[in-house]
Amino acid sequence: MSVALVLRYRKANTYGHHALLGALEAEPPDTPFTVAFATSPEATASAIAEGLRTADRVLVLWSFYSPDAPALAVELATIRTLVDDDRVLHVAGGVHATAEPQQVLDAGWDVAAIGEGETTLLRLVDAGDSLTGVRGLAVRDSDGVALRTGPAITRELDAFGSFSLRHHKYGPIELTRGCIYACKFCQTPFMFSARFRHRSVENVRWHVRAMVADGMKDVRFTTPTSLSYGTQTEEPDLDAVEELLGTVRAELPSHGRLFFGSFPSEIRPEHVTPEAMRMLRKYVSNDNIIIGAQSGSDRMLAASRRGHGAGPVLDAVRIAAEAGFRPNVDFLFGMPGESSADADASLTLAREVAALGGRVHAHTFMPLPGTPWRDAEPAFVAAETITTIDQLAASGALYGHWRRQAEHATQLAETAKAYPRRTPRRRTVEQ
Structure with a gap:
């Protein structure tokens, strides 16, 4: 028995695929397998056809965010018209499959991988045709309703790598998984649980050494909140962060660069203190940090369960700027229940951020599956608000794909109507 793994390899999902490859390399399955990276529908079909010639089974691994689901369902249908075989299993993973397993099965995928995928994939490669014995899956029952096979097995982050040494596929090191803040608009805490799991300093050291050795x-790093590293509470542990950064810097060559608190991660505003910024300046190469504000309205911040008010945002911008960082500040417009007064408060704060030398990163609320606001109606964003946003963008004080996200929000609502929600059945399986 052998397996051909075909990764539908897109820019938006490379990090997740790299983690899966890291798991396969850390604990290789008993079943021999090959890996192919497919960067287009045509390449995916070609890789599937090649896999059918050389292996007994083909697993096509998809991972995507909720806004991408409708377009990828169309792509899946196209690929099936090009090559389809009973030996091929299309597996949907990621936050959308976790939140809406029934929806992805109805849209054409054979299996939904729910939750953390590393251990699930290891067992799936060895499973043969017996999928119900693999935890962390949803499969279609005889009447089409999703049958869940039990919760995915959760492991410490140190168990698996963040990337593939064998295939030289690198990216940010996943530093922390899960988030204790559980904001109502965010999928992260509801996929990985509302607690922190941190990668150890020694394991990060291993990653950095491997990267440097490969040039x-x-x-x-990827982390939901950078200065929460090493803690399980809302209070940062700056000693833990400094140990991490000092270790990484010591492993880098003289021309190496260390980015922390910048894309693709952020820092909570209440964690931006003079002490924290002085510590970062000793180690990091980035000249900017991302601060998660989301709103200038205390009412909306409380409603979204952010855990801070608007005041700490402006304090954070001042402190970061004084330390020599350019603050990029996330704002989320159109949250459910947002009034014109709430929007005005956000615009006022946005102007103050710009006046202090920061930039506004504008987003539009999307009702993401799996979140408490999954079924919430986005608030109407008034023409006056859009005009102000455009003015800030024209001056260079604002950036972001907020218009595209507004389109995604409409599409998500339409998709939810097209696929009525059904409660998946549960089946207990042996660990």
Whole structure:
């Protein structure tokens, strides 16, 4: 028995695929397998056809965010017209499959992988045709209703790598998984649980050494809240953060660069203190940090369960700017229940951010599956608000794909109507 793995490899999902490859390399399955990276529908069909010639089974691994689901369902249908075989299993993973397993099965995928995928994939490669014995899946029952096979097995982050050494596929090191803040608009805490799981300093050291040995010189991280590293509470542990950064810097060559608190991660505003910024300046290469504000309205911040008010946002911008960082501040317009007064408060704060030398990163609320606001109606964004946003953008004080996200919000609502929600059945399986 052998398996051909075909990764539908898109720019938006490379990090997740790299983590899966890291798991396969850390604990290779008993079943021999090959890996193919497919960067287009045509390449995916070609890789599937090649896999059918050389292996007994083909697993096509998809991972996507909720806004991408409708377009990828169309792509899946196209690929099936090009090559389809009972030996091929199309597996949907990621936050959307976790939140809406029934929806992805109805849209054409054979299996939905729910939750953390590393251990699930390891067992799936060895499973043969017996999918109900693999935890972390949803499969279609005889009447079409999703049958869940039990919760995915959760492992410590140190168990698996963040990337693939064998295939030289690198990216940011996943530093923390899960988030204790559980904001109502965010999928992260509801996929990975509302607690922190941190990668150890020694394991991060291993990653950095491996990257440097392969010629890499830049290190970045993914984490929901950068200065929460090493803690399980809302209070930062700056000693833990400094140990991490000092270790990474010591492993980098003289021309190496260390990015922390910048894309693709952020820092909570109440964590931006003079002490924290002085510590970062000792180690990091980035000249900017991302601060998660989301709103200038205390009412909306409380409603979204952000855990801070608008005041700490402006304090954070001042402190970061004084420390030599350019603050990029996330704002989320159109949250459910947002009034014109709330929007005005956000615009006032946005102007103050710009006046202090910061930039506004504008977003539009999307009712993301799996979140408490999944079924919430986005607030109407008034023409006056859009005009002000455009003016800030024209001056260079604002950036972001907020218009595209507004289109995604409409599409998500239409998709939810097209696929009525059904409660998946549960089946207990042996660990």
